[in-house]
Amino acid sequence: MLTTTEIKAIEHEISLVPHKKAAVIEALKIVQQQRGWVSDESLGAVADYLGMSQAEVDSVATFYNLIFRKPVGRHIILLCDSISCYVMGYRNLYAALQVQLNIKFGGTTTDQLFTLLPNPCLGCCDRAPALMIDDDLYTNVEPENLKEILAKYT
Amino acid sequence: MERPLTEHIHPDRPPFNIKEYEAVGGYAAVRMALKEWSPKQLQQAVQESNLKGRGGAGFNTGLKWSFVPMDGNAAQTKYVIANADEMEPGTFKDRLLLEGSPHQLIEGMILAAFAIQANTSYIFLRFAYKKAARILRESLQEAYDAGYLGKNILGTGFNLDMHLHTGVGRYMCGEETALLNALEGKRATPRAKPPFPQVSGLYGKPTIVNNVETFCCVPHIVNKGAAWFRSLSKSEDAGTKLYGVSGKVNRPGIWELPMGVTVRELLEEHAGGMRKGLGFKGALPGGASTDFLTSEHLDVKMDFKSVAEAGSRLGTGTMIVLDDATCPVGFVHNLQHFFAQESCGWCTPCREGLPWVEKILLSLENGEGREEDLDLLKMHTDLLGPGKTFCALAPGAM
Ligand SMILES: Cc1cc2nc3c(=O)[nH]c(=O)nc-3n(C[C@H](O)[C@H](O)[C@H](O)COP(=O)(O)O)c2cc1C
Ligand code: SF4
Ligand code: FES
Numbered sequence: 001m002l003t004t005t006e007i008k009a010i011e012h013e014i015s016l017v018p019h020k021k022a023a024v025i026e027a028l029k030i031v032q033q034q035r036g037w038v039s040d041e042s043l044g045a046v047a048d049y050l051g052m053s054q055a056e057v058d059s060v061a062t063f064y065n066l067i068f069r070k071p072v073g074r075h076i077i078l079l080c081d082s083i084s085c086y087v088m089g090y091r092n093l094y095a096a097l098q099v100q101l102n103i104k105f106g107g108t109t110t111d112q113l114f115t116l117l118p119n120p121c122l123g124c125c126d127r128a129p130a131l132m133i134d135d136d137l138y139t140n141v142e143p144e145n146l147k148e149i150l151a152k153y154t
Numbered sequence: 155m156e157r158p159l160t161e162h163i164h165p166d167r168p169p170f171n172i173k174e175y176e177a178v179g180g181y182a183a184v185r186m187a188l189k190e191w192s193p194k195q196l197q198q199a200v201q202e203s204n205l206k207g208r209g210g211a212g213f214n215t216g217l218k219w220s221f222v223p224m225d226g227n228a229a230q231t232k233y234v235i236a237n238a239d240e241m242e243p244g245t246f247k248d249r250l251l252l253e254g255s256p257h258q259l260i261e262g263m264i265l266a267a268f269a270i271q272a273n274t275s276y277i278f279l280r281f282a283y284k285k286a287a288r289i290l291r292e293s294l295q296e297a298y299d300a301g302y303l304g305k306n307i308l309g310t311g312f313n314l315d316m317h318l319h320t321g322v323g324r325y326m327c328g329e330e331t332a333l334l335n336a337l338e339g340k341r342a343t344p345r346a347k348p349p350f351p352q353v354s355g356l357y358g359k360p361t362i363v364n365n366v367e368t369f370c371c372v373p374h375i376v377n378k379g380a381a382w383f384r385s386l387s388k389s390e391d392a393g394t395k396l397y398g399v400s401g402k403v404n405r406p407g408i409w410e411l412p413m414g415v416t417v418r419e420l421l422e423e424h425a426g427g428m429r430k431g432l433g434f435k436g437a438l439p440g441g442a443s444t445d446f447l448t449s450e451h452l453d454v455k456m457d458f459k460s461v462a463e464a465g466s467r468l469g470t471g472t473m474i475v476l477d478d479a480t481c482p483v484g485f486v487h488n489l490q491h492f493f494a495q496e497s498c499g500w501c502t503p504c505r506e507g508l509p510w511v512e513k514i515l516l517s518l519e520n521g522e523g524r525e526e527d528l529d530l531l532k533m534h535t536d537l538l539g540p541g542k543t544f545c546a547l548a549p550g551a552m
Contacts, residue, residue: 016317018357022339029322063341063498066281066323078282082243083442084400086488087480120325120492121243121442122282125400125472126407135284 002045006030010049020050024060028067037068065119072115073108075153078132081118084125093129096143100150113153156386158374159367159394160410163254169289172296175257181302183376184264188310191376193224196269200372203380204392208247209237209328209365210440210469211546212391212458215372221352222270222360232272233361235337236263236369238279238286239321239328242441243492244474247396248366250408252279252286255370256293260316262369264302265376267314270362275316278333281323290318325496329545330363332498343500344545367396389414389457397456399425401475402432408472414460418452420473433478440469442489443550446476487515493551503537504548510534511551 002010013026027046032038038046038061040054047057061067079097081090094105097116101109108115122130127139138149162170162178175181187196201216222232236259240248251259259277267275279287294316297303305313324342326332331345334356355361371393375383384392391413397420398408404426411424417437421427428434436446439456445466447454454464461468476485494508511534514527538548 017339022337022357024339025322025336026339060339060341064322064324081488082492083438083474083485083488084244086485087401087474087476119282119323120241120496121245123240123246123249123280125244125246125474126398128400128406132282137282137284 002031002049003034006034007049010046021052024050024052024057025064025067028057028061032067036074037071039071043069071108073112075114075134076132077114077116078119078122079105079116080120080122080128080130082121082125084121085129088128090129092143093131093141093146096146100146114150155412157394157410158378158386159251159258159370159396160254163250165250165254169254169256169293172257172293172300175255179377180257180373181261181300183373184261184268184302185308187265187376188268188308188312193269193271196265196376199380200269200375203371203375203383205368205371205375205383206391206458207365208367208371208395208470209330210242210443210467212468215364215368218352218364219266219269219362221350222362223353224271231274231357231359232270233356233359234263234267234270234272234275235333235356235361235363236275236277236366237328237330237333237363238277238283238366239325239333240283240366241280241325241328242443242470243489244400244438245398245441245470245472246400247398247408247470247472249283249286250396251366251370252283253289256286256289257297258370258373259290259366260293260297260302262372263316264307264314265372266362266364266369268312270360271312272360272362273313273315275314276337277316277318278327278337279318279320280327281321287318287320294318324498325492326498326545326547329547332545333363334361341498343498346544387413387457389455390459391457395456395471397424398472399475400472401437402429402477402480403427403475404429414455414457416453416455417447417473420456421452421475425475428475428477435476435478435480435482437476438469438474439466440471440473442474442492443467443546444469481519483515483519487512487519490515490551493547497547498545501544501548504543504551507534507538508548508551 009030010027013023031042047054105118124130124139130139197216197219205215206212321327326342327336329344332342336342351361386394394410395413400406409424436448438444451464458468490512494512497504497508499505535552538552540549
């Protein structure tokens with residue numbers, strides 16, 4: 001079941017496009033924003049609301065890497081693993097994060113605080129290596145800075 | 155030296171709001187063109203300026219616009235889309251323009267929309283550019299409030315809506331026809347061309363897609379003329395260009411320079427040369443999908459034609475430097491990991507081939523390579539070469 005808040009937001013998106021189906025990515029974003037991720041049940045609710053099959057909605061949902069089809073932690077860490085960050089040492093950051101959080105890429109900490117994901121180029125390659133936590137961008141990150149950065153998120 | 159695109163960008167202070175932008179001549183081009191020019195005239199001015207697309211392919215922008223059918227049903231729906239997906243690894247130029255001069259982009263898009271008589275436009279922004287999203291939302295509202303967007307713009311009868319669309323990942327969203335599918339709520343797989351988007355694009359309607367930097371050039375061309383724009387350059391390709399350098403150089407960064415500076419100038423004068431103790435081994439001149447240039451290419455001009463003659467592509471103009479202490483096999487493996495991951499899976503050679511290439515490179519990096527692996531890699535450069543796959547991702551990877 002979609003909540004009234006979700007329905008209102010989805011209806012707004014539908015009003016901007018020529019047919020309902022075209023709003024499916026926006027609808028998934030809205031649901032994810034409210035619930036953290038898109039469960040089978042949420043996906044079914046979006047499909048019903050837009051008059052689409054679940055398979056069709058899932059084919060879209062699973063195409064985009066930032067629609068989460070599995071539960072994630074409260075904060076998402078996106079570590080850039082692309083070329084400039086490779087040259088500038090993202091692997092040292094990854095090693096330090098693995099130790100501090102005790103998870104690998106794709107993992108969520110046992111306290112559900114962080115999910116760690118690799119992400120292609122964050123578009124600040126002149127300030128590599130870079131990572132994002134939720135909406136915040138961190139650049140020229142050294143492994144020594146990680147503790148302080150992570151401590152901001154509770 | 156003129157820097158029209160970045161003259162008013164100062165990273166240490168917020169971008170100009172609409173009043174500040176107008177005070178330095180902002181929206182003058184919109185006021186003039188919408189009132190005094192015909193759409194055709196605007197298309198011609200842009201074509202004559204020899205502005206070439208800054209998204210990588212380098213196609214003449216005015217010529218691209220001229221393929222939009224302008225006769226017959228004038229009231230037909232048309233779209234203008236700014237490609238702000240910027241996900242090519244090593245590329246960080248559009249971020250500067252989006253965060254630093256949002257009204258310049260909006261103004262360029264209004265002019266483009268007028269040139270093809272489109273009434274709806276979108277900025278397709280990658281998810282990671284959160285700051286740009288916030289700035290663009292505010293700027294769009296300002297432009298609506300000032301009457302540059304909406305109904306009957308400046309009393310000319312021209313209507314234009316502009317929406318910000320933020321993505322949810324995937325490099326393929328930057329390929330222009332895949333972007334159209336993404337905007338329509340579908341998987342971002344590319345479409346067959348022809349028909350080209352200029353004839354049948356978003357929802358089957360005539361559409362132009364241009365890069366952010368391309369649109370940002372347009373107001374200046376209108377204000378100062380095609381000849382002036384051509385004269386900014388040091389080469390056959392017109393205008394200035396945002397050039398970037400990343401990797402182990404002394405001053406990684408981004409600069410607006412005359413089109414056609416040499417690799418050497420960029421590396422030595424602007425990026426400050428290699429870091430102490432490191433040598434230059436090679437560079438990808440314009441993002442992950444461009445081929446290596448080496449020390450024999452230092453005097454190559456960074457314009458579309460010269461870089462192509464040197465066997466690579468100008469691409470996005472943001473160079474990634476490989477130093478002599480970084481493992482070249484690991485470097486290439488990193489690139490192939492990206493391309494294999496981002497393949498949209500639509501066509502077989504790319505979907506099946508790239509993961510194979512990635513695995514071979516990993517085994518080479520780990521010292522487990524076999525003699526035959528080199529032949530296999532070579533075979534893939536052919537199998538995934540230009541013209542053999544649905545879009546340019548695979549040839550870009552090779
Ligand atoms: C896989 C792939 C990704 C692309 N990503 C982008 C991008 O992020 N931004 C962009 O402007 N062009 C990108 N392009 C190029 C676009 O398809 C298109 O050529 C460009 O947006 C046209 O604008 P322009 O003529 O102003 O350069 C990409 C192309 C491919 C094949
Ligand atoms: S070349 Fe690769 S990315 Fe492009 S359409 Fe084919 S599978 Fe998709
Ligand atoms: S490669 Fe990491 S930010 Fe571009």
